[in-house]
Amino acid sequence: MKMRSILVFFQVMTLLFLSTNLVMAAENTPWQQDSVPRLPTDDEVNAVAKQLYCPVCENIPLDVCPTLACEQWRGLIREKLAAGWDEEQIKTYFVNQYGDRVLATPPARGLNWLVYIIPPLAILAGVYFLYRAFSAWKKPADQLEPEVQAPAAGAADEYAARFEEELRKRQANTFKKGES
Amino acid sequence: MTSDPAETTNLTQATPPRFRWGRILAWLGLAVLLAMLAMGLVNTQRGPVLVGQDAPDFVLSTFDGQEIDTQDLQGKVIVVNFWASWCKPCEQEAADLEAAWQDYAPGQQVVFLGVDYVDTEPEALGYLQKFNITYPNGPDLRTRISQAYRTSGVPETYFIDRQGKLAYVQIGPFRSLAQIKGIIEPLLAQ
Numbered sequence: 001m002k003m004r005s006i007l008v009f010f011q012v013m014t015l016l017f018l019s020t021n022l023v024m025a026a027e028n029t030p031w032q033q034d035s036v037p038r039l040p041t042d043d044e045v046n047a048v049a050k051q052l053y054c055p056v057c058e059n060i061p062l063d064v065c066p067t068l069a070c071e072q073w074r075g076l077i078r079e080k081l082a083a084g085w086d087e088e089q090i091k092t093y094f095v096n097q098y099g100d101r102v103l104a105t106p107p108a109r110g111l112n113w114l115v116y117i118i119p120p121l122a123i124l125a126g127v128y129f130l131y132r133a134f135s136a137w138k139k140p141a142d143q144l145e146p147e148v149q150a151p152a153a154g155a156a157d158e159y160a161a162r163f164e165e166e167l168r169k170r171q172a173n174t175f176k177k178g179e180s
Numbered sequence: 181m182t183s184d185p186a187e188t189t190n191l192t193q194a195t196p197p198r199f200r201w202g203r204i205l206a207w208l209g210l211a212v213l214l215a216m217l218a219m220g221l222v223n224t225q226r227g228p229v230l231v232g233q234d235a236p237d238f239v240l241s242t243f244d245g246q247e248i249d250t251q252d253l254q255g256k257v258i259v260v261n262f263w264a265s266w267c268k269p270c271e272q273e274a275a276d277l278e279a280a281w282q283d284y285a286p287g288q289q290v291v292f293l294g295v296d297y298v299d300t301e302p303e304a305l306g307y308l309q310k311f312n313i314t315y316p317n318g319p320d321l322r323t324r325i326s327q328a329y330r331t332s333g334v335p336e337t338y339f340i341d342r343q344g345k346l347a348y349v350q351i352g353p354f355r356s357l358a359q360i361k362g363i364i365e366p367l368l369a370q
Contacts, residue, residue: 054298055298055323056298067266068266069264069266069298069299072265072266072299072300072303073300075300076300076302095322096321096322097319097321097322098298098322098323099322099323099324100322101323111216114213114216118213125206
């Protein structure tokens with residue numbers, strides 16, 4: 001008897017679990033599978049459109065481009081969304097039709113890699129050169145390595161003596177000229 | 181008093197010039213980058229294909245599923261018209277182009293090809309139906325054909341002679357059927 005009531009309890013619980021799952025699944029059914037297909041909203045269309053650029057109107061994202069060509073493209077996105085296509089499928093379709101240049105973000109392949117590599121490299125190089133420059137500025141003068149070998153003390157004295165001798169001669173000559 | 185020459189030599193030997201790979205690589209990278217930029221600039225500044233030059237070959241996948249390779253059309257005069265359904269000036273010449281095609285189709289010496297530039301297929305098909313256009317038309321997939329011809333917009337029409345050389349370029353719409361025929365006739369006579 002006890003065994004039977006346990007079995008009944010488990011059967012009831014299983015039924016409850018299954019029915020709960022069914023209700024949840026019905027609530028979470030995507031709109032594409034509804035009996036009446038829902039038309040995508042402008043926001044949904046623009047979410048895809050802003051990732052695309054029409055080659056006719058360069059530098060204007062598709063979601064804000066006012067030309068007839070771009071309007072047609074947005075209409076096409078709406079059709080594809082209504083047909084159940086996801087964002088990636090739509091972007092792939094546009095790339096196949098019109099080329100990579102319609103994408104706002106270039107795909108990371110071939111020479112496009114440069115777009116992703118060069119800016120960080122340039123920033124890193126800039127930081128490195130700034131670091132080098134600031135380090136050099138901070139270094140006290142007595143720690144700087146002498147780039148040119150300093151003349152020996154004796155040589156400097158000899159030079160100073162010759163210099164002063166030359167000055168004396170010039171002053172004497174100037175004085176003589178003034179007297180005459 | 182002079183400095184000891186032996187000491188100076190020792191100092192020089194103590195700091196040999198280092199072979200700086202990092203610096204060389206940086207300059208090399210910069211040179212490559214500048215070369216690529218220069219090539220890109222040259223490409224963009226090349227302008228359209230000039231009359232007398234070899235016309236670029238291409239394969240047109242038409243809306244009705246044909247594959248037309250211009251290499252297979254050598255010996256014929258080819259008229260390549262770039263258009264789009266959103267292009268209002270294209271509508272001005274659509275009827276004249278179709279009329280010209282109807283005139284030359286029986287002789288099979290002139291081939292008309294319509295290249296639909298940056299367009300959506302439903303609208304393009306609607307345009308072809310609206311103007312009863314019957315010559316082969318297809319999309320410019322990945323804009324390869326317009327890039328090969330370096331077009332500046334639509335409508336543009338390129339006339340290729342029997343030798344595969346570009347013979348005439350019409351930028352903008354044709355004014356009349358007579359104008360189109362006036363360009364084709366001398367090419368047929370060659």
